[in-house]
Amino acid sequence: MLQIKTPEIYISEPGAIKLLGSLVKPYGKRTLIIWSKTARKVTEDDVIESLGVERIHYMEYQFEGYPTLQKAEEIAALARENDIEILIAVGGGRVIDTVKAAGDLSSLPVASVPTIAATCAAWAALSVLYTDEGNFNHFRHNKQSPKLIVADTNILAKAPVRYLRAGVVDTIAKWYETAVHQGNSFSYLNSVNSAKLAFDFLVKDAAKVIDASIDKSIDEKTVKTVDAILFLAGNVGSYVGDKAFSGFAHPFYHSSRIIKETRNTLHGELVAFGLIMQAILEKKPQDQIEGIVRKFQELKVAFTLEEIGISEQAEAKLQIISDRIHEVFPDLLLLEGNSDEKAIVNAAFEADAYVKSVRREGEEIYG
Template sequence: MFTIPGPGKYVREVELLNEIGAYIQGFGNSALMIGGQTALSKVQSVITASLEKQGIENKGFTWYGGECSWAKVEELRAIVQEKKPEVLVAVGGGKAIDTVKAVAFAENLPLVAVPTIAATCAPATPIAIMYDDEGTFIEISHRSKAPNVVLVDTKIIREAPYRFLVAGIGDTLAKWFESSVSVKKSQPTALNQSAVRLAEGLYQMLLEKGPSAIETIKQGKIDAAVNDVIDSIILISGSVSGYGGDDCRTAAAHAIYSGLTIFPEVHDTYHGEIVAFGILSQLVLEGKSEEEIRELISFYQKVELPYTLEDMAITELSAEEWERLGTVTVGIEDMDNMPFAVTPEMVVHAIQGADAIGKKVKQL
């Protein structure tokens, strides 16, 4: 039995980045920061000052390339090999951090993750979600390093648009809906059963604290509810995957997310927002009642998650596009985690069914 339950250490504090140099110092005497352009601009001055304070050589701040693709990974590897840092620091959102996780794995370097938004569990997992250079999903890769340390500066999270936290809630909700079905294909173990119970607890906690956390973050504030939601999105959600391993992986909701990324119009919709719609579609696929789906939509309304295709800028699809969507989606490996065989026609029916229920709710 082998599992990587999560990062080596997780720290969450206000203005934590003032101390990042001390954390990096435990792994090496030089660091290269790689991340998103906006994210790097937000943290460059404070990280620079902290590195100077600790006497750590600053190897610079490098843009990750804009997409988590193998081409970008190879470009960054060349930069790493030229600059020769002893530590890599991943800064930004899920795609940026996943890209650097793949680079750290390939170069066998210590990794410090600095999420500047709480939108996915990427900072706390050993896997990387890979796309092509145009942003279409291609694979879940295990050629990725779990960060040695995750540093969550809640001042930075608070200053980000609140919609990122909304997306994080959507992505984290999926842990329960997907792990509870994917685990059905496996023999019960202490690990996978604990993972599912943890996922259910996450779901209940988000139902309870999610709306309050969104209202608080909108006001530019941090309170206990916000902290709980941040920890749930980044760390605890990642722990579900860590404990459950391949028994508790993503399923139809993420497969539908990946299928929908073939349409360029959804690329302005965040990962967790699309996944949230994928959850509704998965519930239709499972034959859940309209009443149960409407109940979840009522929560979506409270936290501003999308629940129709139009919410994600998809206004009309041709018959050929529907056919392509169904075919692509069943080819995504996440769909193999469903406890029954899924056809392209079933996917199309599920997505159209979820959209129809969402539209009816909007008319009320």
């Protein structure tokens, strides 16, 4: 069975947030805005003005911490108690994932307004939920994606560049991970071709867009980069068949959160390290692995174990992550060809060594 879960409206352009009220209005006149303190600071004037023009009544909920089922249930209950007709999620993936789950629990539509382009959370029907402490808990497969996505590229390009880098590598990962599999179903072919389209653009142009964003410069390629992260990467998971297509990098990310020291590392940053590990587990030739590391180094997303939060007692911590991967993701294709119980641990140390080697190479070339 093939399920299709996509938004009804996706807008990505400078100043898009000013259209929020007119886009929300067809869904109802009573809304609950869920936003983090930082997201509110950069969007409040435009959000409130756009809702006011359309005479939409709003309530507010300030989000803090991690996306948990308890928070989603709290938001859903608040919405029901106040006859809310649509939820508006303003912020990053934590806020948006929580609100998508709340929308699913309350059977209310969701409008997502991303303020960082670090993942495709604004599009995906999936919510990744955690414990209060920040450990991965479970995936929630919501009945639908957000109804609306309002991606204001002025806001996204002006966010700290670290988030954009993380979003770029998270999107690049969609190609590496879907390409691990071989299939002929339409859901697979759609996913792998969307992933390849995003990959080709980002490998060619993302470094220039990232450099431009440091100067807060926005052009057509900035908009396309946002579209690659939100629309194309989101589209990869929109057509859900009987089998999910995943490589190693995202399972590594989710499982790594069991180690509290990794929780200051962004989603895309852990995914980047996981992609190098994936290449090692795939037994790719050394030159191909080094090529991946050099590309990540160019994007400034090539990290060592220490930089992702795994330094002291590294082997023991990596073994915990390895055990978690085997427990939560037992059907991973790459596990079949790496039955040695130390395969994942060894791949992590090899990935660390590759990053350090490429950096030394760069220091020798550029002095």
